[in-house]
Amino acid sequence: MPRFRPVHMALALICAAGPAFADLKQAVDTVMLPGFAHFAESAAAFEAEAESHFRETGGKCDPTALRPGFNKTFDAWMAVSWLRFGPSEEEGRTLAIRFWPDPKGLGAKAQRGLLLGDKASLEPELFARQSVAARGLSGLERLLYPADPPEADPCPLLRATVKDLARLALEMEGGWTGDQGFARTLLTAGKDGNPRYLSRTEALQSVFTQLMGGLEFIADQRLGRPLGEEGKPRPERAEARASGRATRNILLELQAIRRLTAALEPDAAGTLAALDRAIAEAGKLDQPEMAGVSDPVQREKILLLQRYVRAARATALAEMAPVLGVGLGFNSQDGD
Amino acid sequence: MATRRGFLAGLASLSLPVPGWADVGSPAWLAAGKMGEEYVLHGLREDGESLFSIALPARGHAAAAHPLRPEAVAFARRPGVFAIVLDCFTGAVRHRLTPPEGRQFNGHGAFSADGALLMTSEVVAEGSEGRIGLWETGGYRRIGEWETGGIGPHDMKRLADGRLIVANGGIQTDPTDRTTLNLDTMRSNLALLSPEGEILEIAELEPELHQNSMRHLALVGEGVGVALQWQGDPAEPVPLLARWEPGRAIRLFEAAPEEIFTMKGYAGSIAANQGMIAISSPRGGAVMVFGEDGTPLATHYRADICGLAPLEKGFVASDGGGGLWTLAGAEEPARPLRHSAISWDNHMVTIG
Numbered sequence: 001m002p003r004f005r006p007v008h009m010a011l012a013l014i015c016a017a018g019p020a021f022a023d024l025k026q027a028v029d030t031v032m033l034p035g036f037a038h039f040a041e042s043a044a045a046f047e048a049e050a051e052s053h054f055r056e057t058g059g060k061c062d063p064t065a066l067r068p069g070f071n072k073t074f075d076a077w078m079a080v081s082w083l084r085f086g087p088s089e090e091e092g093r094t095l096a097i098r099f100w101p102d103p104k105g106l107g108a109k110a111q112r113g114l115l116l117g118d119k120a121s122l123e124p125e126l127f128a129r130q131s132v133a134a135r136g137l138s139g140l141e142r143l144l145y146p147a148d149p150p151e152a153d154p155c156p157l158l159r160a161t162v163k164d165l166a167r168l169a170l171e172m173e174g175g176w177t178g179d180q181g182f183a184r185t186l187l188t189a190g191k192d193g194n195p196r197y198l199s200r201t202e203a204l205q206s207v208f209t210q211l212m213g214g215l216e217f218i219a220d221q222r223l224g225r226p227l228g229e230e231g232k233p234r235p236e237r238a239e240a241r242a243s244g245r246a247t248r249n250i251l252l253e254l255q256a257i258r259r260l261t262a263a264l265e266p267d268a269a270g271t272l273a274a275l276d277r278a279i280a281e282a283g284k285l286d287q288p289e290m291a292g293v294s295d296p297v298q299r300e301k302i303l304l305l306q307r308y309v310r311a312a313r314a315t316a317l318a319e320m321a322p323v324l325g326v327g328l329g330f331n332s333q334d335g336d
Numbered sequence: 337m338a339t340r341r342g343f344l345a346g347l348a349s350l351s352l353p354v355p356g357w358a359d360v361g362s363p364a365w366l367a368a369g370k371m372g373e374e375y376v377l378h379g380l381r382e383d384g385e386s387l388f389s390i391a392l393p394a395r396g397h398a399a400a401a402h403p404l405r406p407e408a409v410a411f412a413r414r415p416g417v418f419a420i421v422l423d424c425f426t427g428a429v430r431h432r433l434t435p436p437e438g439r440q441f442n443g444h445g446a447f448s449a450d451g452a453l454l455m456t457s458e459v460v461a462e463g464s465e466g467r468i469g470l471w472e473t474g475g476y477r478r479i480g481e482w483e484t485g486g487i488g489p490h491d492m493k494r495l496a497d498g499r500l501i502v503a504n505g506g507i508q509t510d511p512t513d514r515t516t517l518n519l520d521t522m523r524s525n526l527a528l529l530s531p532e533g534e535i536l537e538i539a540e541l542e543p544e545l546h547q548n549s550m551r552h553l554a555l556v557g558e559g560v561g562v563a564l565q566w567q568g569d570p571a572e573p574v575p576l577l578a579r580w581e582p583g584r585a586i587r588l589f590e591a592a593p594e595e596i597f598t599m600k601g602y603a604g605s606i607a608a609n610q611g612m613i614a615i616s617s618p619r620g621g622a623v624m625v626f627g628e629d630g631t632p633l634a635t636h637y638r639a640d641i642c643g644l645a646p647l648e649k650g651f652v653a654s655d656g657g658g659g660l661w662t663l664a665g666a667e668e669p670a671r672p673l674r675h676s677a678i679s680w681d682n683h684m685v686t687i688g
Binding site for chain 1: 414
């Protein structure tokens, strides 16, 4: 339709020249929903693959054969791991999918009970009610990359945990989609019948909070825990050490945060540049187990990444928050 | 024959009825907040309607309502150098309370049942040792102080028999700001004081929970419900709700396993009603409701939620985004009661 083109161009010019804007729909449709869908697909594919492996081996599984499916599912999780609202926070799903950090070893304790206990608890309905600490990716990592030979055949528990993970992923995706889904809740903010978000600003605020929280978690937990204090590194606290995913998880999460930022506020050039700098640094960091926290040279690099992540958070707060019309919580930042 | 002078003299000698809370519309709660760049104290009706709004000189924290007169004491955030007595009928500042040299207000206060005495939680600026400041309420003169038996007292609740329970949060802070100085060695406790200020009993948590700060209280049964704030490793799940009846040990209540991190280690307010106890976390953006026996009943999610008070069959809650919410019971979802441009501060204080 050539004759309409000038109109389109004019609109495009207006948009390009206009003030920075927030595109919540873009963020939901192109980042959040595909992210949760991909996670559910990956978990389902992992379940199918594991099921056929269990059938082929007659129950005598080879845990190492399941590692690729585990890693693909973990990769998919990292794209949405930091979106801890809506269906993710309900019923503790995020924790059931990934229980970390776990300084008291609650997961290992609860999982040992399942490994040595009554097999009836591995039935899907009962298993879904077992401790969140024992299940999900953390539970699978312990079984697929065991530090010591297992005290009992891990195959039945592995099978139950994979199944449960696929169920959780599907439930989570279901909670995001459809007429009653959380995506709609975000996008109908401020409309009648939406008590969750009384205005569009509230919805933007909650998305922005996820972004801030994701970057904080990387800096304080994923990097901060193994870094420990100066002169007292704590490599044993690194995330996903057994599966060697410590830096990979950080990289994937940063990339997902960048995708959301770019969709939500494409004009946030400073924030995107700061995220790119952190992503580049994370990409260079070859620390699958974060062992480098104890090495003076490597430690500097890990500290640098932590500074870059914190700088990205500070930039987002300074640059994006005013455009979105949001901030940090009045009470949550204050304390008393 | 009655002269004008005589008439006026007669008028002055009459004991006119003093205004009561009914004269300001019988507000249910006091709540501090921020509107634009202004800090305010509101008196709210049960439907969330504001009945009066009085400007505060700085950000408020909690308030105390006189049991009979429409008089509110607004406390600054800790470490506080001011508390102001507000006439909610006229909006006038009736008195400004300044702590004595070397003392700081710590955010909360309570009146005696007859309203004759105001008790304020205070610290000795150097070292944060706890004191209850005592003020007579005719002219709000300082008339004395009690020791609280701990460091950094915050909330306090008066039992029906006049005894007082004080939550000594255990945290020593820098006298000039809120920098914490003793997180490694802190030890929170609850102290029971006689109506005359004698320490009758002190209860502590087990040593491994020494970094769990008991800060806010609600009357429950023969004692109090306690909201805690964890100062240790945020990755360690710890209970944030407790109950204490004098003469017994403190009982801690765990959240359901899937909810152990919902509150992010921080409970900011507590209220009890109808056999339920609610605690709020602005950091976690959630209110958790428990039975009085500690059974987890429900979790309601709302960003920056903190203020809590009893309402009908459940609770009312306020948030930093201007929302007031009713939490009717365990089964029902949170419902918006009112929404405004006021960022509500940490606490809603029940009047009467």
